[in-house]
Amino acid sequence: MVKTKKSPAKKYNIAVIGGDGTGPEVVAEGLKVLKAVAQKHNIDYSLKEFDFTGKRYLKTGKLVGDKDVEELKTFDSIYLGAVGDPEVKPGIIEHGVLLKLRFALDQYINLRPVILYPNVWTPVRDKGPEQIDFVVVRENTEGLYVGTGGYLKKGSQDEVATQVSVNTRKGVERCLRYAFEYTKKRNKRKQLTLVGKTNVLTYAWDLWERAFHEIGQKDYPGIKREYSHVDATCMWFVKNPEWFDVIVTDNMFGDIITDLGAVIQGGMGIAAGGNLNPEGVSMYEPIGGSAPKYTGTGKINPMASIMSVQMMLDQMGETTAADILERACVEVITKKMKSMAAGRMGMTTTEVGDCVADAILSLPA
Numbered sequence: 001m002v003k004t005k006k007s008p009a010k011k012y013n014i015a016v017i018g019g020d021g022t023g024p025e026v027v028a029e030g031l032k033v034l035k036a037v038a039q040k041h042n043i044d045y046s047l048k049e050f051d052f053t054g055k056r057y058l059k060t061g062k063l064v065g066d067k068d069v070e071e072l073k074t075f076d077s078i079y080l081g082a083v084g085d086p087e088v089k090p091g092i093i094e095h096g097v098l099l100k101l102r103f104a105l106d107q108y109i110n111l112r113p114v115i116l117y118p119n120v121w122t123p124v125r126d127k128g129p130e131q132i133d134f135v136v137v138r139e140n141t142e143g144l145y146v147g148t149g150g151y152l153k154k155g156s157q158d159e160v161a162t163q164v165s166v167n168t169r170k171g172v173e174r175c176l177r178y179a180f181e182y183t184k185k186r187n188k189r190k191q192l193t194l195v196g197k198t199n200v201l202t203y204a205w206d207l208w209e210r211a212f213h214e215i216g217q218k219d220y221p222g223i224k225r226e227y228s229h230v231d232a233t234c235m236w237f238v239k240n241p242e243w244f245d246v247i248v249t250d251n252m253f254g255d256i257i258t259d260l261g262a263v264i265q266g267g268m269g270i271a272a273g274g275n276l277n278p279e280g281v282s283m284y285e286p287i288g289g290s291a292p293k294y295t296g297t298g299k300i301n302p303m304a305s306i307m308s309v310q311m312m313l314d315q316m317g318e319t320t321a322a323d324i325l326e327r328a329c330v331e332v333i334t335k336k337m338k339s340m341a342a343g344r345m346g347m348t349t350t351e352v353g354d355c356v357a358d359a360i361l362s363l364p365a
């Protein structure tokens with residue numbers, strides 16, 4: 001993770017959005033672990049819960065309003081479980097909660113590490129932790145997600161639907177700059193790969209490619225620049241994941257390749273992410289969905305949600321606490337859990353949280 005400085009004796013105000021399905025259950029485990037690590041490292045924090053759920057929407061018609069956004073802007077971080085309720089038409093909560101927050105809080109980076117921890121099963125044969133260790137920097141406020149487009153002659157045989165990918169020089173540039181900085185600070189192979197589709201989407205990816213090389217050449221001569229088409233990237237994730245250090249890509253491609261990334265790192269149960277506004281309020285969430293069929297069964301793996309707390313601490317500047325948390329997770333993953341898959345962990349959701357909290361308290365600082 002990229003390290004930032006901690007201001008002294010700070011109290012963190014954290015907004016908590018459990019959300020739908022198994023969201024509240026995994027968030028509860030993350031908060032249990034936060035409590036343990038905060039106790040150990042004297043971190044002062046307060047929590048405030050927000051009820052942005054499908055259930056509330058069905059009762060009141062309310063999602064995230066502009067007043068809510070203003071209130072959330074006053075927090076240090078937002079900790080989110082999951083959105084998506086099978087009783088609500090697809091798209092409504094996704095747009096009204098998750099995308100609303102990403103856009104309104106201008107969280108222009110979606111940072112998604114793809115790390116295979118020791119002893120975790122990967123479907124990719126012959127690859128281990130040495131080969132699967134990279135980070136995807138996904139642009140998070142533009143591209144196909146902006147909602148530009150519309151219908152013509154809707155419902156008729158001549159119907160036309162357009163969905164436009166919007167790429168601004170400013171939006172592309174701030175994302176690229178973040179990715180270059182991240183690659184520099186990560187200090188592994190110092191290689192940044194632009195993942196796009198320059199061979200077909202010749203306007204959008206021409207802009208990305210020009211900006212990528214201009215910025216890289218001028219300001220980051222020490223970073224090796226690579227390019228890979230998104231379709232080929234899917235192949236390389238499986239065939240040669242060790243080729244990647246840091247990847248930067250647009251919103252839609254980033255969404256797609258990080259599901260594949262999650263699978264090669266052991267599944268949705270372990271993949272964490274951060275929606276970052278480096279100048280504002282960031283929001284951390286496991287990248288898997290609300291997994292409604294597991295709600296209340298104690299089967300869902302909270303590890304991704306716990307690792308989101310690790311990202312949150314790290315970004316807030318609590319790097320020692322973040323490191324301890326990661327070490328505790330690795331200990332539990334490698335020594336205690338049978339699998340990262342829901343229902344096959346060899347323990348329940350709450351037991352995973354208990355184990356990580358215990359490991360934090362017993363690990364040397």
Ligand code: IPM
Pocket residue numbers: 094095098099255287
């Ligand atoms: C993700 C999710 C979201 C996305 C959905 C739920 C809107 O798939 O965070 O990857 O498409 O960004």
Ligand code: MN
Pocket residue numbers: 255256259
């Ligand atoms: Mn996704």
